[in-house]
Amino acid sequence: MTDSSKKQEKQEDRRKFIVTSTIGASAACALFPFASGIPSVLDPATRDKGNSEVPWTKIAKLSSLPEDGTPTKFEVILAKVRDAWTTYTDIPAGAVYLARKGEEVVAFNLKCPHLGCAIDYRKNSNDYFCPCHNSTFALDGAVTTENSPSPRGMDTMDTKVENGEVWIRFQQFVPNIKEKVPV
């Protein structure tokens, strides 16, 4: 190997080093601003809201529900709701149908499990009916037609009766899937 080719090789190595470092340093600078915000931007996706956090909410007196099991609609007023930084008190969060079954109560979310329209109770046919896409539900919440647009029956929630008061754990569920999964 001659001196000049050695020198040339050395120069090429140097150039390669410069190019690699330049690309590396520039890429680091270009990516950093985005990287600095990744944990914050992804924060909502990494927060898990388990079922245990759903609080009990008082809805009505048991005596106000018809004994024959006819559903009655009630507003759900949550005592405390946190929306990001604000903590609201006594805030309307939705509505439910309550139907009495002896000393117990079943609670259905007013929202249709199909796409979230508000479900009506039809007195004449004594069933539930969604006026958006015509899903129908029996009094126990089950879908009544074979080709129902709704993939599942109406969403029930935990209920309890204490000292003559009806309490529920009000929840929303992922719409338009077969399983009932809390959002």
Place this chain on the structure above:
Amino acid sequence: MKGIMDWIDDRSGIRGLVKEALYEKVPGGARWRYVWGSCLTFVFFTQVVTGTLLWMFYSPSTQTAWESVYFLEYQVAGGWFLRGVHHYMAQAMIVLLVLHLMQVVIDGAYKAPRELNFWFGILMLGVTLALSLTGYLLPWDQKGYWATAVATNLMAEVPLIGPIIQKVVVGGVEYGHHTLTRFFALHAGILPASLIGLVVVHIYLFRKHGIHVKEPRPKKDSYFWPDQILKDAVACLAVLLAVVTLTIYFHGAPLGPPADPSNEFPARPEWYFLFLFQLLKYVPAFWGAVIIPVFLVVWMFLQPFIGKSKVGHRINVGFWWALIAGSVFLTFLAVSEDQANIKHGAAIEEAKWQADRVIEIANAEGIPPLGAVSLLRADPKNQGRRLFAAHCASCHRYNGHDGRGYPVDDPQSAADLAGFASTAWVTELLNYDHYVSDKYFGGTKFKDGTMARKVLAKYTEEENKLLPEIARLLADEANLPYEEKLEEEKRDELLALFYNDDLDFEDGRACIDCHDIDSEDEGSAPDLTGYGSREWLIAFIENPEDSRFYGKKNDRMPCYGRDDKLKPEEIEILVDWIRASPATP
């Protein structure tokens, strides 16, 4: 891959563009002194990206601005880091701007044919300062609120249209929702968009005339890629490292207590505006807001022409050095004046306390729709300090200060109430020397009263030894949250001492001779049943002239309840605050 690139290149000519961008000639070789422009571009790019990400969390209104920033800072994963990077990058931008400007001036790169680009640079300096100013207000904390109010008041100094400009910028006469929406639109929309446009023109003009190099050339010519870009990238990395270090060291950007127009705070701008702040102590606002800035702008505009001659160039360089030296000096004055001012230090400490406190409550209870400022207003710990400072501290003290940490101008004329009714406090009170000192009754007529002259001053050594026991009994009556209760037996024993059952005290010097505990008798001195307890202290503050307390012997203590000087709930807050913690040594 090559096929796709060819396809794109055929339709866009991207290769030629990249080549042109990268193979710009650098006459005289790559140099470190050319890195500032690239650094500024990098910093601005970072600000645009991090700013847009911050946008996802920010809500501009008076009830949500501070609150959303708090949420990002304390609840969102990595929020403090994102905000910290944006905060310290902004400061780095100012430093880099000065370095860039000085390099241009010293090298003479502002002269023909680059005048236009120099002016664009000055314009960009102005836009960057406006970005800093508008960004300072957005968290809606005390610091931003009070400091920015000064800046917008200065706008009104502009002749004829000043008041209109001010109203347009503020979105009305008073600071409110529209101040934030407007500042936000300026900070995240108008100003950065203008800056992007200016950067494009600036870089275009820079490329048109090339790098200004001083002859003789230090090295042989090279190209922008990769030699100069490597230097640029290394410098950018250094800036990045500095910003990340600052962010981690200070754990993000500061967030003061929420803005409250009724809660005074010493307005100070960000450090790079301190020289202007200091200047306004010496010149009228009109000079600071109009005459001096206009003079500077005109002078800067003329610099390329002045710089045509050698002497002119020297004058220009001298002008900038003088401006920097003057700014540094004024900044130094501003900082040292504040450091020497005890009240300023106390105000900063107080704000820090309030910030910590409101964050503590927000973490525990959440923030109501009325905003975080309502949390502080309803907080006994915060209101107790404020009530004490406003209503008690002109005579009393709390650990030697006004309850919040501020020194008091008026001479102390009543007792220091830190640790009131605690064993330590009462023990000291029962010592004659302390009793007549300023810390207790030295400023009142009680210093010459019966208790001082005929009782405490006369106690024998044996009697003096018993006084700490009496103090334990009285402190037990107070039922303070930080002191242990006495056992029943011990209390009975101490009560016997108080009643002087065993004649330990000389007749006339026994407590029971004037004071009373647990009986129906009315002594000539304050009843000590439940002394220092919540009920006792509330009743005392309501009416110290009641026969249960000082009666007619009361020395200037106002009857806060009887005379409606304080609302009942305010007296309760005050009492709870006084009783909450021991004195700090």
